[in-house]
Amino acid sequence: MQSWDLKVNFNCICEGCKKTFTKVLYKIDGVQEVIIDADEKKEKKVTVKGYVTSADVLLEKLEKSGKYAELWPVAQSEQQQNEAKTQKQREEQKSGEDVGDDKKEHATMAQSETQKKKPKDSKQLTEQKPGNDSGGNENDNVAVALSKMQYKKLKTRNQQKDRKSGRHEDDGQAEKDALFTERQVVFKMETLVAATNNFHDDNKLGKGAFGPVYKGTTNDGKQMAVKKLLSTSSQGRKEFLNEKLLAKVQHRNIVNLLGCCREGSQMFVVYEYLPNGSLDKFLSDAEKRKDLDWQKRYNIILGIARALQYLHEDSQLRIVHRDIKASNILLDEKLNPKIADFGTAKVFPEDDTHVSTGVVGTLGYMAPEYFGGEPLSVNVDVYSFGIVLLQLVTGKKIFSEEGMLLGWVWNSYEQGKSESVQTIDPAIIETCDKEQALRCIHVALLCTQADSLRPPMSEVTAMLSNSVTLPVATKPPGV
Numbered sequence: 413m414q415s416w417d418l419k420v421n422f423n424c425i426c427e428g429c430k431k432t433f434t435k436v437l438y439k440i441d442g443v444q445e446v447i448i449d450a451d452e453k454k455e456k457k458v459t460v461k462g463y464v465t466s467a468d469v470l471l472e473k474l475e476k477s478g479k480y481a482e483l484w485p486v487a488q489s490e491q492q493q494n495e496a497k498t499q500k501q502r503e504e505q506k507s508g509e510d511v512g513d514d515k516k517e518h519a520t521m522a523q524s525e526t527q528k529k530k531p532k533d534s535k536q537l538t539e540q541k542p543g544n545d546s547g548g549n550e551n552d553n554v555a556v557a558l559s560k561m562q563y564k565k566l567k568t569r570n571q572q573k574d575r576k577s578g579r580h581e582d583d584g585q586a587e588k589d590a591l592f593t594e595r596q597v598v599f600k601m602e603t604l605v606a607a608t609n610n611f612h613d614d615n616k617l618g619k620g621a622f623g624p625v626y627k628g629t630t631n632d633g634k635q636m637a638v639k640k641l642l643s644t645s646s647q648g649r650k651e652f653l654n655e656k657l658l659a660k661v662q663h664r665n666i667v668n669l670l671g672c673c674r675e676g677s678q679m680f681v682v683y684e685y686l687p688n689g690s691l692d693k694f695l696s697d698a699e700k701r702k703d704l705d706w707q708k709r710y711n712i713i714l715g716i717a718r719a720l721q722y723l724h725e726d727s728q729l730r731i732v733h734r735d736i737k738a739s740n741i742l743l744d745e746k747l748n749p750k751i752a753d754f755g756t757a758k759v760f761p762e763d764d765t766h767v768s769t770g771v772v773g774t775l776g777y778m779a780p781e782y783f784g785g786e787p788l789s790v791n792v793d794v795y796s797f798g799i800v801l802l803q804l805v806t807g808k809k810i811f812s813e814e815g816m817l818l819g820w821v822w823n824s825y826e827q828g829k830s831e832s833v834q835t836i837d838p839a840i841i842e843t844c845d846k847e848q849a850l851r852c853i854h855v856a857l858l859c860t861q862a863d864s865l866r867p868p869m870s871e872v873t874a875m876l877s878n879s880v881t882l883p884v885a886t887k888p889p890g891v
Contacts, residue, residue, distance in 0.1 A: 418458040431762075433458075438761045445759075597671035599682055604628060604638055604673055611640060617689070627685060635685035636670055640678070661727045665719035667742060667752040683752070687745050691800075692738035701807055701837070706844030708747050709804045713852060715749040716741060717876055720797055721869035723751075724790045730760045732788060736796035737777045738803055758788060765789055776810035776817075780890045781863050791866045798859025805852050807837030818860055819891045825857055852876065857885035 430448055437446045437460055445461040607628030608615050617625045623641045630636070659669060673680040691712065694700045704712075716736075723731040733740075733751065740753045756772040766787035773782070779795035782788060799810065802821055814820040824831040829850065833841075836849050855875045859866055865886060867875070874880050 416460045418460060435761050435763060438759060443759075597682075599671050599673040599680070601673055601675040601678070603630070604680055604682070606631070607636065608638055611638075628682075635687075637683045637685045639681045639683070641680065660729055661723065661731065663719050663722045663727075665715040665748070665750055666722070667750045686742040686750060688743035688747060690739045691741040691743060691749065691804075694743070695738055695803055695807060696809065698839075702839050704747070704804075704840075706840045706849065709840070710845075710848065710852070712741070712743075712747070712749045713801055713804055714873070714876060716751065716797060716800065717869060717873045719749075719751045720793055721873050724793065724869050730762050730790075732758045732760050732790055733793050733796075734758055734788070735773050735777070736793050736800060737774050738800055741800065760788075760790065779863065786863070789863065790868070791863050794859050794866045794869060794872065797869070797872070798856040801852055801856040801859065805837065805849050805856070806835050807839055816891075818888055821853060822857060822888060822891050825853065825885065848878075851878065851882070854882050854885060857888065858883065860888040861886050862889050 434446050434448065437443050437458075443460055445459075447459040449457045449459075605611070607630050608626040611624075611626050615626045615628070617627050617637060619625070623639060626638045626640065628636045628638045662668075667686070668684040670682045670684060672682065688694075694704055720733070720736070723733065731754075733754065734756045735753065736751070740751065742750045742752045744750065758767075758769060760767065766789045769788045771778075771782060771785065773792070773796070775783075777796040777799050779792045782792045799818065802808075802817055803810070806817065806821065808814065808817050808820075810817050812820075821832075821835050824835045832850055832853055833846060835853065836844065836846065840849075855872060858875070859872060871880070875882055
């Protein structure tokens, strides 16, 4: 992942312009995070992180907006910084350049500060304008361009943040500090090894697309779930960075991210441990499914709906999960649901209805238009929620002896109420609120309609709570 610093001249520094500028950047494919630091001179230092190919791409997009005048990349990868440092040392030795002790100390301290990238402080200490050819010094750290006063102010501010958050200098690597806020911890490798008994198979909770998950127990008895990402997988590395989204969202029905660990090429993310595992394990086991009476299932339905409403409409970032399914819904000790696994999540520009992106997800849960190559929208999550909702009411797998779940439920719905009742899970049909269960089936079918007809999650939540009249559902595409 690359990091670019942008210096932008604004016509206005109001919150509206900040918001507009942020939206412009998030529309650029590959942008994962935008941090704005404003001052009173109508200038903003903006840090953009993600998989953007070059500064030219950013500049082209900003120029089209008509408001923004200057942009240049200043941040470099750790490898580039090391190469630049080595190159500079060689040139100094070759030319016999005598750099004063004061200046050397300042440059060294500034370079160290750049590599650490303290959290929530997007100012970088290197600066390089595009097209600037300095005869082989193109990657050279130009921290000496900053005055001592500026540097001391920056260092003091970073130290104050460190003291406030309880972090220490050895918390170190750039990605560690950039990913997590004060609520998260940077774990030491030896802590995770001890907690999981060296990642022993007895502690293995399961395995996802990007690596296994282990149960861990610390010396003081605290439990956690440790996801070990496959270091050989480029997608695994992207997931490690993408999980930072959880540091920016807090909801009772979203799994709590505790922290991370990076040791060489090994990457780990650490979550709260949820003892009841995934919803999928309950639905796929005839005996466990009996433990989910109707009231528990209804509470799970409402919890998932509220979490998605938060992600789509209420959080500081608008997030599309892209892989809502029963195995990504975890249950705590009271069987309350929590959405997990944000490795494929996408930050979505607030004013956009659709964006072009690669297709990810799970067959059966994936909206047909998205699976067919259409642009991504929040309605992809709405469709997936509808499928999970049908599973909770019927107790059926997506593909079963009745055929495809959605088609089977739709055919029963078309035939009338008496047939729809027959789709309710036999394990709960005698004790459940049938009208409430049928309402949930109706809502699920509204969620799985054509893209343009699906209700937003705020309306879905209202529908589930019996506060609105339900429209007639239309036939889902592909059924």
